[in-house]
Amino acid sequence: MAARRRLATREIHVDRNGQLATPSPRPPPLHDLITTIIDNYVPELDAVTLSSIVEPSPRICGSWVEVLPELIKNDTDTALASAVRAFAVSILSRGPKRSFSVSEGLEAYNQALVSVNEALRSPYSDFPVAIAAAVMCLLLAELYHVTSLCSYKAHLQGLADLMQLSRPEVYASGIPHRLFVVLAFLSRKSSFLAKDEWKTIPFCETAPSPVQSLMSEAAVIPSILERMDAEGARAVAQESLQAFEAALARLDAWADAFHSSASASSPLFWFQQSADHKRRHISFRDITAASALTHLWSFRVICLTNMDQISALCHDCRPTADDGSRMAHSGETKRLSVMICQSIEYLMQDKMKLFGPTSLSLPLRTAYATFEAGGEQSGEELRWCKEILKDMRTRGYGFVSYFLGV
Known part of the structure; x- marks a missing residue:
């Protein structure tokens, strides 16, 4: 402070007539x-x-x-x-x-x-x-x-x-x-960070933070989306489904390792009733857990949503029997999107400073897109999401709306 x-x-300036000039x-x-x-x-x-x-x-x-x-x-x-x-x-x-x-x-x-x-x-x-x-x-x-x-x-x-x-x-x-x-x-473009040398060498002396290691696992997702855009989702449907399945497997492995770091006395997150008793919200062990898990849920939604879209576009594309249990369902993507919105209250606390709102751009955009695509069945959730955005703009974080295109 x-x-x-x-x-x-401010410096106070006085002109030749003894009048106060514009402060600089x-x-x-x-x-x-x-x-x-x-x-x-x-x-x-x-x-x-x-x-x-x-x-x-x-x-x-x-x-x-x-x-x-x-x-x-x-x-x-x-x-x-x-x-x-x-x-x-x-x-x-x-x-x-x-x-x-x-x-x-x-x-x-x-x-x-x-x-x-x-x-x-x-x-x-x-x-x-x-x-x-x-x-x-x-x-x-x-x-x-x-x-x-x-x-x-x-x-x-x-x-x-x-x-x-x-x-x-x-x-x-x-x-x-x-x-x-x-x-x-921010775009459906591949990144150099998806290359193996960029995921390992920078962390050979210092271990990555949980969010950094998660991002390394998810870095392949934009390259899958880029190929679908370039060659057509139908043309690369089977390969894309398999790539998303592999990405989900890596995300699950990361999640298992991250959750194993928690103890019964200190879980990564838990649900609490809001003050008005209208909705539940999520509290986290710390800012690291909050940022990591909201991004994990976002990446899972992105994978599952695109897998559903591929399947709807190409009915003759079917994953292998082992992969069948991982097919995307709208219920799962909606559940994860709701959890993202339930995390907003924690990340928007004053003590989270600017880091909290800036870390919400991708998760909130993902949740908003899920509710928007859900039509009438997600109407209430979409209105909730819009209320969250309105509150963020009121508090001076209007840049989040730019990332959502609303």
Whole structure:
């Protein structure tokens, strides 16, 4: 909070006639900007102070922000400093307690775009960790301005291209490892992260977080969807069904291992009745379990839904007898989608900071699509989902609607 108060400081100017002129912002120290980002992004249970030693095995994928102090200390990179300011000011230009105007947030964002573009034109031999962190800051600053989903995807693709310029070994330790992020499933396109070397080498020294290991198992799903789009679902129906079955098997294996980490005294999640007694909601052991399980349920829904669609399109396609029990059913996808919505209350707690809402984009989009496709039988659930989105927009997280296209 102290950092936020310092960031709100304004210089007072007086003209020659002794009249107060328009106040202008006093450039805050980078230390305060970084504190603001960590205070607003990292969940309280995972928060660290700037003097903390960076843990070797991060619990959440968003822990990359915790290396910003070290990057700023070791590198006076103008692009990173500009992007850090853009992200921090964007955070503080939204909500009822905002200390910067929206126009100031946009101005800082535009300045950072110019600075990062100039930095990308400069030659470099090793992985440019400062530039990668700058792109991540721009990526999240974009969420507050939501100029367009295309802009967000452009930043995401730029980060993917930047990562691929280096070998997977680069990300095995140190700051690059903390910046090794799992790209979102925003399109039906294959990703380099689905390759075996990218799923194993970056984690040969430091074990992946549960969410990172889950994403590695699910990384093949976009490539299946991409082939269906390119060659036609009917033409590759049998191969796609088998690929989805294999993906589900990997997801189930991951789930078994993850659930085995829980104990009877500390389960991964449990159901609770809401305060108004109208609906149940889900509480989780921690933010790691919440993020991992909501994404697991999303990936299962995506697989099952596409398998149902393939079967409906091509009636002569039948999986093997062993795979028959795994055929998708609308009841299962609806059940999982309801569980995703029951998780919203936990992830939207104030203590989850910005990480909670940003981690909901894919799960909520998946649940919304399930209810929308369910027609009248899912009408009540779809209205519930729309109420959730309305509440998120009211609380300043309108970017989620962009991911859902509503």
